[in-house]
Amino acid sequence: MLSLCAEAGLVELGVVAIDGTKLHANASRDANTDYEQIASEILEQADAVDREEEKR
Numbered sequence: 001m002l003s004l005c006a007e008a009g010l011v012e013l014g015v016v017a018i019d020g021t022k023l024h025a026n027a028s029r030d031a032n033t034d035y036e037q038i039a040s041e042i043l044e045q046a047d048a049v050d051r052e053e054e055k056r
């Protein structure tokens with residue numbers, strides 16, 4: 001997720017520390033999204049914002 005945000009220019013990555021904490025997860029494969037889905041959702045939101053700004 002951090003690398004996706006960095007590619008989008010939302011954050012600047014420096015030092016990332018991982019402490020080794022183990023968490024139990026119960027995630028379904030259907031609930032997960034991939035890069036293409038996230039990117040398309042972001043572009044759709046950006047288009048909607050552009051359309052609203054053009055109306056003003």
